[in-house]
Amino acid sequence: MGEHPHTLKSLDDALDVHEDVKAAAKDATRDDPATVVVGGAGLSGIQSAGEVAEFRDRHNAPIDVVLVEALPEIFPPGDSEIQGALRHRLEERDIEILTDDPITAATADHIEFDEREDLAYDVFLWTGGVTGPSELADVDLDAEHNRLQASSNLQTGDERVFAVGDCSLVDQGDDEVAPPTAQAAWQAADVAAENVARAIDDRPLRTWTYDDQGTLVSIGETAIAHDVEVNGVAAPVRTFNSTPAKLLKKGAAARWIAKITSWSRAMKAWDAL
Ligand SMILES: Cc1cc2nc3c(=O)[nH]c(=O)nc-3n(C[C@H](O)[C@H](O)[C@H](O)COP(=O)(O)OP(=O)(O)OC[C@H]3O[C@@H](n4cnc5c(N)ncnc54)[C@H](O)[C@@H]3O)c2cc1C
Structure with a gap:
């Protein structure tokens, strides 16, 4: 996709996107609104498009938001x-x-499609695909897009190296890998930590299978929950908002x-979540 789009991985990335959206809106008018394009309609793309729409509505800013998905x-x-629920909300x-x-393809001012006409943009955010860190590019282990292949015990091709989270492709059988989500990273991390200790003691390693506890997606100030379990109990309604x-x-x-700080810090952050 080249150097033109923003990507979104860190807080600095998010602040850069925010600054560019703000600047584009400042230069725009009702007759000539700014166009913000989000490429890729996975969790990151959907939630990012929702946040830009929230910003637009809160500031009454002249912005068109376009969410693009290849599939x-x-x-x-x-x-x-x-x-269907997400499409409706968006x-x-x-x-x-x-x-x-x-x-x-993306140039400095427009994106190109396989079939559609080119689309001019003011801000382009690319969320179409998870890539691991560049440090993994030259590592001599099986990997794709800087994500290390790992078996279900989280071990990579080198038995001393374990991989979890977005930098991994953890085998789940049937040619599937675990999803690049916080939920999966958190679960796998517990097993990987135990397996490191087991490997040191020369004990058999545990395997890990992703346990999907449901999906929570925010679209600005609204949210959608789907197949959610609370403390191991399935919610009575499958999809709700x-x-x-x-x-x-x-x-x-x-x-x-x-979990990483304290409940008092969590409660102080509540309004900003
Ligand atoms: C916009 C957005 C929305 C998302 N929404 C959801 C959601 O609703 N639900 C969900 O489950 N998941 C969501 N995800 C995905 C989720 O954030 C990731 O799957 C999860 O954070 C992966 O955890 P990780 O520990 O593998 O990687 P990260 O959380 O990215 O942590 C990696 C850490 O390693 C550090 N690091 C990188 N390189 C180095 C280095 N060379 N040396 C030392 N440290 C380094 C980084 O600074 C970072 O702190 C979202 C992601 C994005 C971008």
């Missing part, structure tokens, strides 16, 4: 129920969705902050 439907790993927030046509979904999403973020 026929947004959130490709999801089932049709959550895909369209309700006046986000234009373009599917079924991949972005093939509004306040319960928003509280669950905020609760998951607060729980993470509490």
